[in-house]
Amino acid sequence: MGAHIETGIDIVRQHLIDPEICIRCNTCEETCPIDAITHDGVNYVVNAQVCNGCIACVPPCPTGAIDNWRNVLRSEAYSIDDQFGWDALPAQHEEINAPVEVPAHNDEAPVASDTVGGSTVAPWSAARPYVQLYTHKAPALATVVGNFRLTDAAAPSDIRHIVLDFGALPFPVLEGQSIGILPPGTSADGRAHHARQYSIASPRDGERPGYNNLSLTVKRVQHEDGNGVCSNYLCDLKKGDVVTVIGPFGNTFLMPNHPDSHLLMICTGTGSAPMRAMTEYRRRRRATGETGKLMLFFGARTRGELPYFGPLMSLPKDFIDTNLAFSRTPGEAKRYVQDVMRERADDVAQLLGDGNTHVYVCGLRGMEDGVMQTLEFIARSHSLDWPALWERLRREGRLHLETY
Ligand SMILES: Cc1cc2nc3c(=O)[nH]c(=O)nc-3n(C[C@H](O)[C@H](O)[C@H](O)COP(=O)(O)OP(=O)(O)OC[C@H]3O[C@@H](n4cnc5c(N)ncnc54)[C@H](O)[C@@H]3O)c2cc1C
Structure with a gap:
């Protein structure tokens, strides 16, 4: 339900999601380690009977919609059916608005699934982002x-x-x-x-x-x-x-700004959008002599369905190491990004072993597991301790996953 508050009467801090800000990306539901979050066709909601206030869901939420709390009498906690009907969060009842702290992360609570998961922090050298400058009320x-x-x-x-x-x-x-x-x-x-x-x-x-x-x-x-x-x-x-x-x-899926940082980018379809942004930023700064490497794995069904194919092909080869995978080219074997990553395993492993490498994965949700398994395979086959490396990548803001 969130946090219990010592007031003499049974008041709890109920965890809620702001329906006006939520962009229904499903990140919170995926992250919640105890399945306290669910959704219907309209809203994402938190089940007060299940939520233990571990706030594992709070850092990954791209909008901050998840970080809302109301003091309520335990007996009057908002049900999930109440929340499904909301267009906006209810106001805080003044009479039970005891001063409370938003719960800190509950270390006793189970952590988010270990089979998925990138960083919930930005690269150390990323610029500070502005977030939510414009809202539903003031777009x-x-x-x-x-x-x-x-x-x-x-x-x-x-x-x-x-x-x-x-x-x-x-x-x-x-x-x-x-x-x-x-x-x-x-x-x-x-x-x-x-x-x-x-x-x-x-x-x-x-x-x-x-x-x-x-x-x-x-x-x-x-x-x-x-x-x-x-x-x-x-x-x-x-x-x-x-x-x-x-x-x-978004305040974590950001690029590093130190000049010798490397970008390992893996994407499909419209997942190329952030990769184009990062690549273009680096391209415009080429004259500054930055030494970081760019390696891109990009998958699409065919060449004609690969966004930015032309501009990508005209980028200098010594600027970006581009690897394309087409899964439906007539007369050719199906190739997915994971296949091409395996072909380039030595170079991928070299990057993975470099503390300046930042990994970005973006595209269809279905790609995430396969890419993570491939990174693991490449790491293990090059004598890299994958569990330790994975943990380090996540902790240091060097592994970013955005699939939808
Ligand atoms: C972090 C993030 C970044 C994103 N970035 C991009 C991006 O750069 N480019 C991009 O194109 N998209 C991006 N998306 C996805 C985007 O937000 C939308 O989800 C997408 O454009 C579909 O929205 P829509 O309103 O057109 O479809 P909706 O009307 O919302 O429908 C979406 C889904 O509902 C289901 N659905 C709806 N109607 C039907 C139907 N009639 N029959 C069966 N199923 C149905 C399908 O699963 C469908 O995919 C991103 C999503 C996230 C979370």
Whole structure:
């Protein structure tokens, strides 16, 4: 339920998720070691009967929606059905608002599953990010200044490069952060559509250097029974359209800034967005003589479905070591990023063994286990102590996973 408070009456600190800020990314539900978090088609909620206040879910939440607490009488704790019906958090009852501390991490509580898990801290040399400058109550407005298809016209997947301009509105971002888009309209139950999250694909100084703009890499989600709400809204935007934005979000999936740091980037599809942002940041700073290496593993079904294929191919070979994997090229064997990583195992192992290497994995949720197993395989086959290395990578903010 959260924390018990010594007041003479039975007041508890109930852990709640703010439905106005939550972007329904499922991170909290995945992280909770005791399955106290669940969701319906509308809200993510915390079961007060199960939650033990271990707060394992708090650091990974990209928006901070998870970090909400209300003092309630134990007998009047909000049920999960109450929470499913909320559009906003209830106010704190003043009469039971005893001064309390938000619980510290409960070391006795079980920790998050060890089969998954990247860092919940940023690299030591990362710049300080701004987060949640714009919220549902006070969002930012951005103007669409570009919307280009990245995938071949004949390819089944429609992935777009969308450029948003914030004009005079401050919207500082870092590579690896994301923004939330509020699509217009309401869902079947009459509620406003919730925000969807999109990784920023441009570096901190703008899609166009010196401009107050950023880019997204958006895949149109289409189903037989209906299409994804926000991705179709975004992919159909025209130049001059105005979009409602919240964020920025994300304070751990950030790039290191020390010059000899290496980036090992593994992605599929739109997971290329943060990799493009980081790569472009490094490319623009090439003249400064930074010595860190960039190694990229990038998977797609075919060459025509690989976003940024052309620009990627024109990057200098001594700047980035690019390895592509195509799983559906006619007449060729299926190759996934894990296969190509194995082919380059010696070089991957060398990077893994270097304390300046930072690993980033982004793309479809299904890739995460396979990539982690491959990293483990490569480490073990090169006499690296994987459990110790993995723990060190996580602790030092050098292993970042963002799959959706
Ligand atoms: C941290 C993070 C970063 C992200 N970055 C990106 C990014 O850079 N680019 C990007 O394109 N996406 C990104 N996403 C995903 C993005 O937020 C959205 O989830 C995605 O665009 C789909 O949203 P939607 O509104 O179009 O679909 P929704 O309407 O929300 O539908 C989403 C899901 O619901 C199910 N669904 C919906 N309708 C149907 C139906 N009719 N039949 C069957 N199933 C259905 C499917 O599982 C579908 O995938 C990111 C997500 C996270 C959490």
